[in-house]
Amino acid sequence: MIVTNIETVPGKQIVKHLGLVSGNTVRSKHAGRDIMAGLKNIFGGELKGYTELLTESREEATERMIEQARAIGANAVVNVRFSTSSVAAGAAELFAYGTAVVVE
Amino acid sequence: MYDLILFLVLLLLGYVFGQRAEKRHFKSIIEREQTLRDILVFSERRIPDEDQLEGILVSGNVVISVDFFKRFVAGLRNLVGGRVSSYESLLERARREAILRMKDAARRKGATAVWNLRLETASIYKGAQNAVGAVEVVAYGTAVRQRR
Structure with missing residues (x-):
């Protein structure tokens, strides 16, 4: 599965468009990370736990999108976009979407 | 009275450690920017001469919080009202760090350039009580390498 965020796949021709595919996941922090974040709140700096959490979640959302694309017979996803929104205090939704295509 | 003392201590701690962390972070950003200089990044979406290339999605993200003082x-x-310079430097650090991590991911995949760079900023803890002034920046783009 080839994933790009441009309209084409470099070096390949798109022969068929299969429409929009998307994947999402909602994650929330756990208490341990929250305590660390509280400390960082005073000293400043990177919140490593959150960085990891969001990286994992984004990978998960991308994975779900790819799964959906595979299910409809695509072999590439182009024009992928990510978006983040906070649904409730302490929980964030990670969303990935793109166009499923067949290339050769 | 104790509250006031606690507040001043937190303010001092935030100032001392926050300034030191920021200085160190900027130093490391500048160093790594030098070493990753050969990976070119474009916000242009059309890749010239793409016949011999293959593309992979790469991304980098970071969550950074401001200190108590700032x-x-x-x-x-x-x-x-006016310029809030303490948040300006926070966002600059986050953005440069996210781009660096994306470049690093591109290098690990053997790519030489990244096209169609997108940056997205989200504030974590929006609307929460005792909100942490933390932001997440994610940078992503299509890395290209020679077809094998």
Whole structure:
């Protein structure tokens, strides 16, 4: 599965468009990370736990999108976009979407 | 009275450690920017001469929080309006760090350039009580390498 965020796949021709595919996941922090974040709140700096959490979640959302694309017979996803929104205090939704295509 | 002392201690701690962390972070950003200089990044979406290339999605992200002192200063700034320089430097650090991590991911995949760079900023803890002034920046783009 080839994933790009441009309209084409470099070096390949798109022969068929299969429409929009998307994947999402909602994650929330756990208490341990929250305590660390509280400390960082005073000293400043990177919140490593959150960085990891969001990286994992984004990978998960991308994975779900790819799964959906595979299910409809695509072999590439182009024009992928990510978006983040906070649904409730302490929980964030990670969303990935793109166009499923067949290339050769 | 104790509250006031605690507040001043937190302010001092935030100032001392926050400034030191920021200085160190900027130093490391500048160093790594030098070593990753050969990976070119474009926000242009059309890749010239793409026949011999293959593309892979790469991304980098970071969550950074401001210190207590800067948040206090920003709160004061809120009263009169104007430039909130303490948040400006926070976002600059986050953005440069995210781009660096994306470049690093591109290098690990053997790519030489990244096209169609997109940056997205989200504030974590929006609307929460005792909100942490933390932002997440994610940078992503299509890395290209020679077809094998």
